[in-house]
Amino acid sequence: MSNPANNNTYPAYEKVMAARDSAKLTAVDYIKSLFGDSFIELHGDRRFADDKAIVAGLGMLHDTPVTVIGIEKGRNTKERMERNFGQAHPEGYRKALRLMKQAEKFRRPVLCLVDTSGAFPGIGAEERGQGQAIAENLMEMMTLKTPVLTILIGEGGSGGALALAVADEVWMLENAVYSVISPEGCASILWKDSAKAPQAAEALKMTAQDLFELGVIERIIRQPKADDKAMFESLRLLVLRTFEKNAALTDGELIEQRYRRFRKIGTAHIK
Amino acid sequence: MDFFAFVKPKNELEGSAEKQQNKPFVPEEMWVKCPNCNTLLLTTDMEENLHVCTHCEHHFRMSAKQRIELLADADSFEEYDAELQSVNLLGFPGYDEKLEKAKKKANESVRCGVCTLESVRTVLCVMDADFMMGSMGTVTGEKITRAFEYATARRLPVIICTVSGGARMQEGILSLMQMAKTSGAVKRHSDAGLLYITVLTDPTTGGVTASFAMEGDIILAEPNSLVAFAGPRVIEQTMRQKLPKDFQTSEFVLQKGFIDAVVPRSALKSTLAKLLRMHGYEEVK
Known part of the structure; x- marks a missing residue:
């Protein structure tokens, strides 16, 4: 892949490139490595359609049933077309919310795996209420009475990523990025020049390391390889431990903790 | 400036612009x-x-300011948190200058307070396009969150008039997080059984549409306002096609089922007052 910033001047943009690398593991790979054969995919939002950009279902983490929801970009051209390059429509976010509500009903923890350049900006998506779908997820996830953990495994593109990231904790892979806008979009709006994306990537503070310092995420995770069984086992245990910790709280405590988590972000300078 | 300048033909004022000569100044x-x-x-x-x-x-x-005058009863608006000011949290290049310019035009991207509306007490938040196109920064999110927390504690309804270009990219991820933060505050207010009405005005887009603008119990919009998640330019770039003429207007989103009513400005205050009363909020003496 051509990389205009391959000279260490713009390390943030190198992370952006790494997060977008088509050879890296996708949500489906993580689900397979974490849940193995126990995974059962569940489809559809019960309102309009099944959005293939979001892959979701049930799986076992050791002895614990978990609802897992991932944004899937696809691993080859054919899959990428099918998955709409990991850009979900409103029905994708509504499928996710349906399954989160189901998880709440059955007291199952929810694991979200985020990898998207953003919610799809298209005519159908607007007609079916992309903004409303995301807004509803933000509201409902904030008071979901079951533990929720989100891991950013690649790109975290704006509202389309946040719609699956109102969680008790948010973790990022060391090469993942998370931003309010793509560096290209930012550069073209602010400086009328998308070639200044590397500078924008630095300014936006979008790497896992930046976000950890800003208090937006709780943990940075080493980038695993597909066959790295030990790494996935330790990730499995880490996820389980976090679920157990939060499952021990009362509903009220859990929701208060989640509210406080977001309430405090960026308020350090505010009186 | 010469007070009588407007009676002179334009070309005398600004040199001769031939094609403009026949037009009145x-x-x-x-x-x-x-x-x-x-x-x-x-x-x-x-x-x-x-x-x-x-x-x-x-x-x-x-x-x-004009909208507060339109909706709040005369001299009833008691503003909160007016002292909160956006700062360049991330050291984003050029943001300090933009903020300085914006602060000359308006105090902040949103003004929040409590007022009476046809004598009914309500929390009122009004976004301001004059401040960086009403973009949502940390202070925007904080003020709106505080407004909901205040309303929840005092069992008051909330009315928000939105106008926004979306998230404020100069505040990076912290701007995105305001969407979650404000949504959480809306949810708590809602779970307390309290009324929240949004009034979408032109334009309401991006991160504001995808958070508190679309979370009202009742969502009203002014006629012919742009209401969108992805703006028309973004969609045109993605789709490489022209959009239908009335796409993403308030009438369009009404027809698609995402808002409750399009209300002309002349009927806005009376409609809001009616809705407040129907939810049991009483006139204060």
Whole structure:
């Protein structure tokens, strides 16, 4: 892949490139490595359609049933077309919310795996209420009475990523990025020049390391390889431990903790 | 400036611009051209008509101050958190200058307070397009969150008039997080059984649409306002096709089922008052 910033001047943009690398593991790979054969995919939002950009279902983490929801970009051209390059429509976010509500009903923890350049900006998506779908997820996830953990495994593109990231904790892979806008979009709006994306990537503070310092995420995770069984086992245990910790709280405590988590972000300078 | 300048032909004032010679010179302050029907309106007429074109009913944008005057009973608006000011949290290049400029035009991207509306007590938040196009920064999110927390504690309804270009990218991820933060505050207010009404005005887009703008119990919009998640330019770039003419107007989102009603400005205050009363909020003496 051509990389205009391959000279260490713009390390943030190198992370952006790494997060977008088509050879890296996708949500489906993580689900397979974490849940193995126990995974059962569940489809559809019960309102309009099944959005293939979001892959979701049930799986076992050791002895614990978990609802897992991932944004899937696809691993080859054919899959990428099918998955709409990991850009979900409103029905994708509504499928996710349906399954989160189901998880709440059955007291199952929810694991979200985020990898998207953003919610799809298209005519159908607007007609079916992309903004409303995301807004509803933000509201409902904030008071979901079951533990929720989100891991950013690649790109975290704006509202389309946040719609699956109102969680008790948010973790990022060391090469993942998370931003309010793509560096290209930012550069073209602010400086009328998308070639200044590397500078924008630095300014936006979008790497896992930046976000950890800003208090937006709780943990940075080493980038695993597909066959790295030990790494996935330790990730499995880490996820389980976090679920157990939060499952021990009362509903009220859990929701208060989640509210406080977001309430405090960026308020350090505010009186 | 020469007070009588407007009676002189334009070419005498600004040198000869030949193609302009036959057009009368219009001083900016006295007249305003309706962007919809091109009618020249006396500014005072337009303002007296609630900033609505007297010819075609095009709704001009209002500042937060004007909108507070439109909705709150005279002298009833008690503003909160006016001292909160956006700062350049991330050291984003050029943001300090932009903020300095914006602060000359408006205090902040949103003004929040409590007021009476036809004698009914309510929390009122009004976004201001004059401040960086109403973009949502940390202070925007904080003020709106505090407004909901205040309303929840005092069991008051909340009315928000939105106008926003979306998230404020100069505040990076912290701007995105305001979407979650405000949504959490809306949810708590809602779970307490309290009423939240949003009034979408032109334009309401991006991160504001994808958070508190679309979370009202009742969602109203002013006529012909742009209401969108992804703006038309973004979609045109993605789709490489022209969009249908009335795409993403308030009438369009009404037809698609995402808002409750399109309400002309002249009926806005009375509609809000009616809704407040129907939810049991009583007039204060």
